Amino acid sequence: xRKFGFKFFSTNFQQAPETITECAEIASSxxxxxxxxxxxxxxxxxxxxxxxxxxxxxxVRIHASYDGFxxxxxxxxxxNKKILASAQKAADIFDAKTxxxxxxxxxxxxxxxxxxxxxxLFNDERIVVENLPYYDNNGDEMLGNMADEIxxxxxxxxCGFCFDFSHAICSAAAQKLDIDKYLQSLFLLKPxxxxxxxxxxxxxxxxxxxxxxxxxxxxxxxxxxxxxxxYITMETGNGFEQSNDLRLxxxxxxxxxx
Ligand SMILES: [Zn+2]
Numbered sequence: 001x002r003k004f005g006f007k008f009f010s011t012n013f014q015q016a017p018e019t020i021t022e023c024a025e026i027a028s029s030x031x032x033x034x035x036x037x038x039x040x041x042x043x044x045x046x047x048x049x050x051x052x053x054x055x056x057x058x059x060v061r062i063h064a065s066y067d068g069f070x071x072x073x074x075x076x077x078x079x080n081k082k083i084l085a086s087a088q089k090a091a092d093i094f095d096a097k098t099x100x101x102x103x104x105x106x107x108x109x110x111x112x113x114x115x116x117x118x119x120x121l122f123n124d125e126r127i128v129v130e131n132l133p134y135y136d137n138n139g140d141e142m143l144g145n146m147a148d149e150i151x152x153x154x155x156x157x158x159c160g161f162c163f164d165f166s167h168a169i170c171s172a173a174a175q176k177l178d179i180d181k182y183l184q185s186l187f188l189l190k191p192x193x194x195x196x197x198x199x200x201x202x203x204x205x206x207x208x209x210x211x212x213x214x215x216x217x218x219x220x221x222x223x224x225x226x227x228x229x230x231y232i233t234m235e236t237g238n239g240f241e242q243s244n245d246l247r248l249x250x251x252x253x254x255x256x257x258x
Contacts, residue, residue, distance in 0.1 A: 002226065002258065004251050005036045005061060005233035009240070010043035010090065013051045016242045023244055024055035033251065034059040036233040037094070039087040041065050048093045060094035061193065061231065062087050062126075070104035071118040072111035072143045084122055091126055098193050098231075099126045100162045103144030103153060105136075111143050116156035128160035128192045129153045133167045134174035137205055145171040147185040160192030165221055166199050166206045166235070173202040187225040194232040196221070196254075210236045210246055211253040219257040 006023050013020050027033035035058055037051070052060075064087035070076050087099050101122075103115040119129065131150055132142040144150055145168075150161055163186050172182040179201065198214035199207045211218060211234075226232060234250045241247070 001032055002222075002228065002230045002232060003032045003034050003059075004254055005034045005231060006244075006247050006251075007036045007038075007063075007233050007235055009038045009040050010048065010051065011040045012240050013047065013054070015240060017054060019242045019244060020051065021054050023247065024058045026244065026248060027058045028056065032255075034061060034231060036061045036063055036100075037090065038063040039065055039090040041067065041083060041086050043086070043090070045089055045093065048090050052093050060096050061098050061100070061233065062091045062094065062096045063100040064102075066102045069102065071101075071115040072104040072106045074114055077118055077121075080118060081122070084124075088124060088126075097126060098128045098160060098162070099124065100130050100193070100195075101127050101159075102130055102132055102142075103149075104142075105140055106143050107141045112149055112152055115143055116153050119153050119157035119159055122157065122159075125158065125160075127157070128162040129157075130162035130164050130195070131167050131171070131186055132164075133170040133204070133206055135170075135204065147189055150186070150189055154189070161186075161189050162193050162195060163187065163189075163191035163225075164195040164235075165216070165225070166195070166197050166208070169199060169201060169216070170204050170206050174204045183221065183225050191227070191230075194226055194230050195235045196232050197235045208235055208238050211250050218254070222254060222257050 069083045172179045198209040200214045
């Protein structure tokens with residue numbers, strides 16, 4: 001059974017706790033919903049425990065903050081470890097099985113080798129490296145977009161892999177590569193978890209559109225490029241939406257495509 005994840009930042013709980021608790025109530029009435037929290041560095045252990053108490057036994061997955069994080073830069077190793085530590089602490093509190101981590105910035109061998117080295121030193125089997133777009137929305141080069149790069153980091157560190165469809169499509173578009181071949185090459189790596197939203201091919205920007213708002217062939221992606229027991233976080237929406245209506249709509253949209 002595929003499971004679908006509602007996505008939040010840890011700071012959203014302070015902004016609107018009722019949104020999170022309502023989401024947990026929805027999740028507890030279904031057997032195929034989980035939640036993914038991005039561990040924002042300002043969130044304290046006490047705050048994470050409060051969130052845990054509020055949502056009960058809903059399964060949680062963690063995303064590490066990428067603000068200031070770049071594993072391809074040797075000078076940032078200590079800072080990277082500190083940013084990762086707050087995600088690891090959150091994963092401990094929620095007993096999360098996976099922590100999504102971005103490799104960082106830059107293209108080429110030097111950046112890739114440093115990222116592989118740092119991921120190995122992070123030494124946490126819950127880490128899943130996420131494939132990134134070729135460029136971020138500011139035009140900066142991002143590391144870890146091709147299947148062979150993901151495979152390299154995974155081999156070096158024994159981490160897992162988070163397959164982000166929109167990042168892959170943006171990366172293929174930026175490099176003028178065949179999208180389906182690109183997605184297939186990533187799916188062949190046997191992803192641990194998945195991220196999905198809608199978007200507009202051949203747009204190179206990750207738009208985080210709600211399902212049905214873009215032109216992605218989602219039925220094809222969902223059925224052909226996700227495992228039947230996949231954990232799929234729905235990375236839809238820009239900014240924090242306090243109403244859960246669109247979250248539920250997105251969940252029902254994907255379910256109807258299976
Ligand atoms: Zn993602």
